[in-house]
Amino acid sequence: MASGQGAVVTAAVxxxxxxxxxxxxxxxxxxxxxxxxxVHGVDVSEVRIVPDVIEEIAGALNQLRxxxxxxxxxxxxxxxxxxxxxxxxxxxxxxxxxEDPGIIAEMQGKWEVTPxxxxxxxxxxxxxxxxxxxxxxxxxxxxxxxxxAGVPSIMRGMLQDVGHRLKGGAVTxxxxxxxxxxxxxxxxxxxETVAKAHPTMSxxxxxxxxxxxxxxxxxxxSRDAAELEATVRELIAALKAAGITxxxxxxxxA
Amino acid sequence: MASGQGAVVTAAVxxxxxxxxxxxxxxxxxxxxxxxxxVHGVDVSEVRIVPDVIEEIAGALNQLRxxxxxxxxxxxxxxxxxxxxxxxxxxxxxxxxxEDPGIIAEMQGKWEVTPxxxxxxxxxxxxxxxxxxxxxxxxxxxxxxxxxAGVPSIMRGMLQDVGHRLKGGAVTxxxxxxxxxxxxxxxxxxxETVAKAHPTMSxxxxxxxxxxxxxxxxxxxSRDAAELEATVRELIAALKAAGITxxxxxxxxA
Numbered sequence: 001m002a003s004g005q006g007a008v009v010t011a012a013v014x015x016x017x018x019x020x021x022x023x024x025x026x027x028x029x030x031x032x033x034x035x036x037x038x039v040h041g042v043d044v045s046e047v048r049i050v051p052d053v054i055e056e057i058a059g060a061l062n063q064l065r066x067x068x069x070x071x072x073x074x075x076x077x078x079x080x081x082x083x084x085x086x087x088x089x090x091x092x093x094x095x096x097x098x099e100d101p102g103i104i105a106e107m108q109g110k111w112e113v114t115p116x117x118x119x120x121x122x123x124x125x126x127x128x129x130x131x132x133x134x135x136x137x138x139x140x141x142x143x144x145x146x147x148x149a150g151v152p153s154i155m156r157g158m159l160q161d162v163g164h165r166l167k168g169g170a171v172t173x174x175x176x177x178x179x180x181x182x183x184x185x186x187x188x189x190x191x192e193t194v195a196k197a198h199p200t201m202s203x204x205x206x207x208x209x210x211x212x213x214x215x216x217x218x219x220x221x222s223r224d225a226a227e228l229e230a231t232v233r234e235l236i237a238a239l240k241a242a243g244i245t246x247x248x249x250x251x252x253x254a
Numbered sequence: 255m256a257s258g259q260g261a262v263v264t265a266a267v268x269x270x271x272x273x274x275x276x277x278x279x280x281x282x283x284x285x286x287x288x289x290x291x292x293v294h295g296v297d298v299s300e301v302r303i304v305p306d307v308i309e310e311i312a313g314a315l316n317q318l319r320x321x322x323x324x325x326x327x328x329x330x331x332x333x334x335x336x337x338x339x340x341x342x343x344x345x346x347x348x349x350x351x352x353e354d355p356g357i358i359a360e361m362q363g364k365w366e367v368t369p370x371x372x373x374x375x376x377x378x379x380x381x382x383x384x385x386x387x388x389x390x391x392x393x394x395x396x397x398x399x400x401x402x403a404g405v406p407s408i409m410r411g412m413l414q415d416v417g418h419r420l421k422g423g424a425v426t427x428x429x430x431x432x433x434x435x436x437x438x439x440x441x442x443x444x445x446e447t448v449a450k451a452h453p454t455m456s457x458x459x460x461x462x463x464x465x466x467x468x469x470x471x472x473x474x475x476s477r478d479a480a481e482l483e484a485t486v487r488e489l490i491a492a493l494k495a496a497g498i499t500x501x502x503x504x505x506x507x508a
Contacts, residue, residue, distance in 0.1 A: 019460055019473065021298045022428070023288030024506075027281075030303075034277030044275045046310075047303035049284075052458065056300070079438045080459040081446040116442030135463070151461060174276070184333045188370030192335040204306065205334040206273055207405060209389075219273065252278075 008223075009169035010045040011037050012064035016075035016085055017150060018051050029074045029155050036159050041168025042070060052076060057088035065092075065144055070166065075150030077139060079116040085147060086140075090124040093142055097122040100129070103137050131161040141165070170223040175232050179239060180215035180246040183207070187216055190238035198231050200224075215246070262477075263423035264299040265291050266318040270329035270339055271404060272305050283328045283409050290413050295422025296324060306330060311342035319346075319399055324420065329404030331393065333370040340394075343401055344378040351376040354383070357391050385415040395419070424477040429486050433493060434469035434500040437461070441470055444492035452485050454478075469500070 013033050019025040027049070034044040045068060050056040057076070064071045076085030090097045103121035107113050120137040123129070130139035130146060134157035139148045141162075148158045179187055184207050195203040202221040208214065218235065222228040232249060239247045267287050273279040281303070288298040299322060304310040311330070318325045330339030344351045357375035361367050374391040377383070384393035384400060388411035393402045395416075402412045433441055438461050449457040456475040462468065472489065476482040486503060493501045 015301075018456060018458055018475075020284075021288060021301065022292065022426075022475070023285040023298070024428070024473065025460065026285050030274075031277040031280050034275060038276065044277070045305060047269075047275065047301075049301035051299060052456075078459065078461065080442045081449050082458045111437075111439060114439050114443065116446070117439040119442075151463065153463065172276075174278070185365060185368050185371040188334045188373075189368065192370070195335050202272060202306075204272055204336045205332065206279065207332065209405065209407065219278065221272070221276070 007169040009042045009070075009167065010068045011042045011070040011072060012046045012048070012068040013044055014057070014060055014064060014071055014073040015047065015049040015150075016052065016057055016073060016088075017049075018082075020049050020075075021051055028152055029150070032152070032156055033072050033074070033159065036163065037070075037072070037166070037168075038172060040163045040166050041171045042166055043172055052082050052084060054084050054088045054091060057085060058092040061089065061092040061145065069144060071145045072162070073145065073147050074155055077120065077147060077149055078136075079114075079120050083119065086119075086122045086124065089127075089140075089142060089145065089147055093124055093126070095125040095142075098125055099123075103129075107137065130158050133157045133160065172221050172223055173225055173228050174219055174221045174252060175228060176250050176252055177218040177220070177232060177235055177239075178215065178248055178250045179218065179244060180213060182215060182244045182246070184216055186242070186244060187218070187239065190242040190244070191218060191235070194231065194235045194238050197234070198222075198227065201227065201231055203231075203235070217250075261423040263296045263324075263421065264322045265296045265324040265326060266300045266302070266322040267298055268311070268314055268318060268325055268327040269301065269303040269404075270306065270311055270327060270342075271303075272336075274303050274329075275305055282406055283404070286406070286410055287326050287328070287413065290417065291324075291326070291420070292426060294417045294420050295425045296420055297426055306336050306338060308338050308342045308345060311339060312346040315343065315346040315399065319397060323398060325399045326416070327399065327401050328409055331374065331401060331403055332390075333368075333374050337373065339401060340373075340376045340378065343381075343394075343396060343399065347378055347380070347396055349379040349396075352379055353377075357383075361391065384412050387411045387414065426475050426477055427479055427482050428473055428475045428506060429482060430504050430506055431472040431474070431486060431489055431493075432469065432502055432504045433472065433498060434467060436469060436498045436500070438470055440496070440498060441472070441493065444496040444498070445472060445489070448485065448489045448492050451488070452476075452481065455481065455485055457485075457489070471504075 127142035207216045381396035
């Protein structure tokens with residue numbers, strides 16, 4: 001597991017829930033998590049989406065936490081019978097769940113503590129809490145795993161208590177060069193020439209098609225700001241030398 | 255691998271691309287694929303998102319195609335150097351890529367056949383084509399794997415040539431009961447009672463929070479229409495018996 005400035009620090013995201021797999025609900029948490037971790041110098045390198053089945057969650061979690069520096073999970077930490085993420089995480093780590101008295105005490109000030117709500121105070125032994133500034137009980141963390149809610153607004157709130165615990169590496173910087181009116185079949189050759197000259201950089205081509213407009217966003221990524229700057233200039237020059245005229249750097253989306 | 259009416263037929267979706275992992279692009283293909291396969295009696299049971307790295311793609315593909323009846327991949331079949339899905343699929347199956355003369359012939363009628371565009375005619379030996387009614391060259395299929403484009407409009411077009419090749423099982427039906435004004439902490443007990451009485455059914459609770467309104471969508475899923483109907487009625491009765499009054503079945507989202 002790499003860490004420290006300059007190193008590549010990686011994470012996996014494990015999204016838990018039948019409702020994402022069925023296509024009923026559109027996941028948006030990955031995008032928020034990936035951008036948040038990116039700013040903290042952690043690259044999301046793999047994502048898995050698994051059903052509400054303890055063995056599937058625990059199996060995926062054990063593979064991912066061994067392979068990547070961090071794992072962030074979302075979903076399955078509510079009070080209903082299908083919320084089994086705590087059980088699955090405990091099974092993956094081979095530890096018991098305990099009822100956190102602080103969570104129970106905080107609940108008692110707000111709600112009737114039903115057996116269902118009591119489920120949400122169960123934390124794997126050896127774990128710590130992740131603050132929930134939105135509503136409801138906290139998430140938790142154990143080892144290199146952060147266990148967050150699935151509801152996007154709550155997930156984003158919990159994420160704010162994750163960043164300061166990460167040992168991020170160098171932040172991956174990105175720049176986008178937009179080509180309009182030329183397809184990938186024309187862009188490919190100059191793009192490949194530049195990519196081959198910079199083997200440590202990531203250069204991707206993402207075509208777009210809209211009525212009356214087509215082209216491709218060429219995204220350059222690097223942890224080295226100087227090389228990134230030089231490569232952007234080199235790419236624009238190579239595209240223009242290949243006769244592609246409608247080329248411009250564009251701002252990254254927010 | 256199960257198949258035939260009544261059996262459970264499963265699929266995995268393998269999404270290929272750094273731009274999804276970085277949070278730059280919001281994936282929407284999963285939702286379209288899951289709904290399309292669902293109508294054809296195939297349940298998406300796992301999703302992985304991997305970077306543009308041949309070994310990662312091939313490794314994930316070999317795990318998924320062994321575990322599930324079908325695998326659908328999206329992304330990485332364009333003409334640029336970062337489009338390496340065909341190479342990865344060939345590596346996973348241990349076969350060579352060949353250049354399909356039909357694809358080249360079709361290209362020649364439309365574009366200059368550059369070396370980059372020629373890359374898109376490479377098909378793993380033993381594979382067949384997946385028609386592309388939108389634009390550009392076809393996708394392909396090999397074994398139980400369908401390899402589709404990443405651009406959503408093109409992916410959806412290619413998907414129309416997938417359904418008739420699937421041996422689907424019984425279609426999973428779903429119904430939604432919406433509870434407003436009661437949180438999951440209150441809903442959980444009656445929901446669990448009903449869930450335990452119907453162990454072969456899937457009952458999930460998906461809370462929502464909006465200004466002035468909160469509650470949960472309770473989604474019931476089954477391959478048995480009669481049991482599904484009976485369980486919807488039983489769940490509504492159980493919620494009302496628990497003092498929860500704002501309960502109604504709502505139409506599934508389109």
